[in-house]
Amino acid sequence: MSFEAFNSREAVLAAIKEWDELGADQFLERYGFRPARAYLLHHNGGTYASKAIVGVAHQFQFPREGPLSPTDFTGGKNGAAKKLEQLGFRVTFQPQ
DSSP: OOOOOOOOOOHHHHHHHHHHHHHHHHHHHTOOOOOSSSEEEEEEEEEEEEHHHHHHHHHOOOOOOOOOOGSSSSSSSSHHHHHHHHHTOEEEEEOO
């Protein structure tokens, strides 16, 4: 499957849960993502790297395909941030 096919709010929630369990540094390292540069996902008082969450959430929706790598899709306003907003999540733009 591809980034375009991803559309699961439940998968995003599963990725957020894993982030919370592992901690940001271990989560990012495990999946090869960097900290967010501009687009942050906000959920239940937590802040998350939007692109990393979507990349990892992909494996929860499509277990056979696994997570997306950082090079498989974009994280900006037309990429991961847009997907998350379409799924009802709040994403903010905070350039560094």
